[in-house]
Amino acid sequence: MINLIIICFAGILFGFGLTLSGMLDPSKVQAFLDITRNWDPSLIFVMVGGIIITFIGYYFILKRQSPLFSDVFHIPVHKHIDKNLIGGSALFGIGWGLGGLCPGPALGIMSYNFIPALIFMSAMLIGLFIGRKFK
Amino acid sequence: MPIIDWANFTPINSLLGGVCIGLAATIMFMANGRIMGISGILGDIISFKEKDQISWRIVFVLGVLMGPFVYLLMFQDFKSEMVADTTLLIQAGLLVGLGTSIGSGCTSGHGICGISRLSIRSTVATFIFVISGIATVYFIGGKP
Numbered sequence: 001m002i003n004l005i006i007i008c009f010a011g012i013l014f015g016f017g018l019t020l021s022g023m024l025d026p027s028k029v030q031a032f033l034d035i036t037r038n039w040d041p042s043l044i045f046v047m048v049g050g051i052i053i054t055f056i057g058y059y060f061i062l063k064r065q066s067p068l069f070s071d072v073f074h075i076p077v078h079k080h081i082d083k084n085l086i087g088g089s090a091l092f093g094i095g096w097g098l099g100g101l102c103p104g105p106a107l108g109i110m111s112y113n114f115i116p117a118l119i120f121m122s123a124m125l126i127g128l129f130i131g132r133k134f135k
Numbered sequence: 136m137p138i139i140d141w142a143n144f145t146p147i148n149s150l151l152g153g154v155c156i157g158l159a160a161t162i163m164f165m166a167n168g169r170i171m172g173i174s175g176i177l178g179d180i181i182s183f184k185e186k187d188q189i190s191w192r193i194v195f196v197l198g199v200l201m202g203p204f205v206y207l208l209m210f211q212d213f214k215s216e217m218v219a220d221t222t223l224l225i226q227a228g229l230l231v232g233l234g235t236s237i238g239s240g241c242t243s244g245h246g247i248c249g250i251s252r253l254s255i256r257s258t259v260a261t262f263i264f265v266i267s268g269i270a271t272v273y274f275i276g277g278k279p
Binding site for chain 1: 137138139140143144145146147148149150151152153154155156157158159160161162163164165166167168169170171173174177178181182190191194195196197198199200201202203204205206207213214215216217218219221223224225226227228229230231232233234235236237238239241242243245246247248249250251252254255256259260261263264265266267268269270271272273275
């Protein structure tokens with residue numbers, strides 16, 4: 001139970017951080033990707049802040065034998081750069097550019113702009129489901 | 136010629152938002168040793184992967200839905216301007232879903248968590264989806 005409360009808190013913090021950062025604004029995301037015209041570089045700072053904190057956090061947590069509520073750390077084991085990684089990421093980038101939404105913000109924005117977010121989210125879940133079958 | 140859009144430049148808010156996201160990723164890793172990747176978590180829920188692990192995933196999703204409400208309580212409002220109509224939203228959503236499942240991750244899983252654990256795969260993936268996004272916005276014309 002305490003595990004779930006902590007995870008819920010992490011989710012709230014994530015959703016709050018996305019909102020504060022500007023990631024829930026598709027027009028800002030597009031302006032971030034629009035480097036040849038009216039470029040808004042703000043979202044670089046989301047990555048900078050996120051990576052610095054997560055890097056430090058992971059570094060110290062991995063000194064432990066295990067996390068608090070699981071026997072092991074669940075870290076992806078794949079090492080190869082394959083066609084799926086490259087092709088999938090390229091497809092994702094196209095969708096990200098077209099809609100200005102990636103999965104986290106698409107979820108967060110459901111609480112604010114429900115109808116468009118629901119349309120995007122439904123299509124995204126279908127894509128997620130089909131993509132897993134394909135892989 | 137690139138021009139920086141200073142009127143909408145929000146480095147401090149974006150940095151602090153990123154710090155919150157990083158803290159969330161750290162808390163999740165400390166709690167259950169999982170990578171905070173949203174496409175992975177959503178995909179695992181809908182494909183019923185690891186049925187005994189579904190509760191924390193759903194609770195996390197509910198938390199993410201609550202996050203913007205907490206923001207609204209504190210700061211009244213935030214900007215969120217859609218850039219796509221219904222047809223484009225469907226196309227974009229399908230591409231994001233297909234791409235992140237085939238590519239094993241999205242902005243949070245690869246871009247934040249993967250790079251933070253110095254994964255070459257995630258670094259390559261992030262580079263590709265950012266370049267692909269930039270190319271897409273270049274071709275569709277971006278914001279006037």
